[in-house]
Amino acid sequence: MRTQSPRRTTAAAVTVAAAVAGSLAGAPAAAAHAPEPTQSTSAPALRHLPETGGVEILKKDPDGRLMPGAAFTLLDDAGKEAASGRTNADGRLAFEDLSVGVYRLKEASSGSPLHTVVTDQDVIVTPGTAVPLTITDPFKPANLMVKKTDKGSGKPLPGAVLNVTPADSSGKTVTVTTGEDGTAAIQLPVATRTGTPYKITEVKAPAGYELDSAPAKITAKAGAPATVTLADTPKHQPTHTPSPTETAPTPTAPAKPAPGRTPGKKNQDTPRPETSASAAAAPTPSSVPPAPQQATGSLAHTGADSTPWLLGAAGVLLAGGGAVVVAARRRRSQDAAPTDGG
Incomplete structure (x- = not known):
């Protein structure tokens, strides 16, 4: 087994150290491009305030x-x-x-x-x-009250129709009708501090009254009440005179002719015989006188003239009545005379 010499070991160590040193030297450059680390939840969050x-x-x-x-x-x-x-x-x-x-x-x-x-x-x-x-801010409206009355008695008149218009005709026309109490209420716009002029014109009169077409003028002021009273005259009612009723004339019955008169002819008055006082005192004979007796051998009565015949009959009656009166008086005288040895 071969062992490395100390010189070679030292050289290798130097080489490793140099490599490590080089890596450490390049670390800051890499960190500059790395994203920011996440902040801790305990730190306040940054926010953008709106304008x-x-x-x-x-x-x-x-x-x-x-x-x-x-x-x-x-x-x-x-x-x-x-x-x-x-x-x-x-x-x-x-x-x-x-x-x-x-x-x-x-x-x-x-x-x-x-x-x-x-x-x-x-x-x-x-x-x-x-x-x-x-x-x-607009001006407050004016409160208008219109009253319609009878010109003579002053009683309220319902049914009158009126137009309310600005005097300069710049605004809208408003139409109102009076109620049972003869009044109508309306709010009028006001354009200036000094008020707005209006005219009120009757366009329909109440039943039985003359139309008053003459306009009434007022000035409506802001927030103020206004009252206008208008009077109407009753229509002339002609007096109705009933026509006279024609009455048919009542027919008159013709007068009865008097006894002894002939209708249509001039009758001659029959002379009335004069009566004596004794005849007036005689009892009234029967209403139907007896037929006169004709003398024997007299001529037959032709009926041509009745007047002489009537006069003769009246004379006979008067003579007979006088005889009856004389006989009655003689009987009374005999009854009244005293009897012998009485």
Whole structure:
């Protein structure tokens, strides 16, 4: 068995040492390109913070005046309040350091008794930008009450139809109808601080009344009530006079001719015989006188003239009546004379 000499052993050792040294010298260069070692879970994690944005509000009214004291609230997409505040003396309000996203802007109060709030609106916040918003609060509407009455009695009149129109015809015409109490209520938009003129025109009158087409004029002011009373005149009702009823004439019965008269002829008056006082005192004979007796041997009565015949009959009756009266008086005288030896 051959053993190596000490010189050869030493040379080999030097060679190994040199190789190890060379490997150590090249280690830093390899480590520069190696990935970073995984951090321990106990160390805080590094994170990139998102950029923020904001909202700037300028508040005015329709006349262009700045409005201080208006209250606003900004809600996030979950409905939670992200920011709130009021406009300053210059009508401005700024929301800053807002996370990027969509927000809901609500106006809680206009800060003025003459103005109303606007509807809610969405606002998109972008990174590094303050979103400018100009918000104009409208004037509060006027509350108009129209009354329709009878011109004479003042009683309310239902059923009147009226048009309400801005005097300058720039707005929309609104039509109202009075109810059972004779009134109609409506809210009118107001465009300026001094008010907006309107005209009210009747287009249909209540039943039985004349149409009043003359417009009434008013000025509607913000948040203020207004009342207008309009009177109508009843239609003229002509007095109805009933036509006279024609009555048929009642036929008149012809008058009965008097005894001894012939209708259609001029009758001669029959002379009435004069009666003596004794004849007047005689009892009234029967209503039907007995037929007169004709003398024997007289001529037959022809009937040509009845007047002499009637006169003769009357004379006979008078003579007979006188004889009866004389006989009655004689009998009374005999009854009244005293008898001999009486």
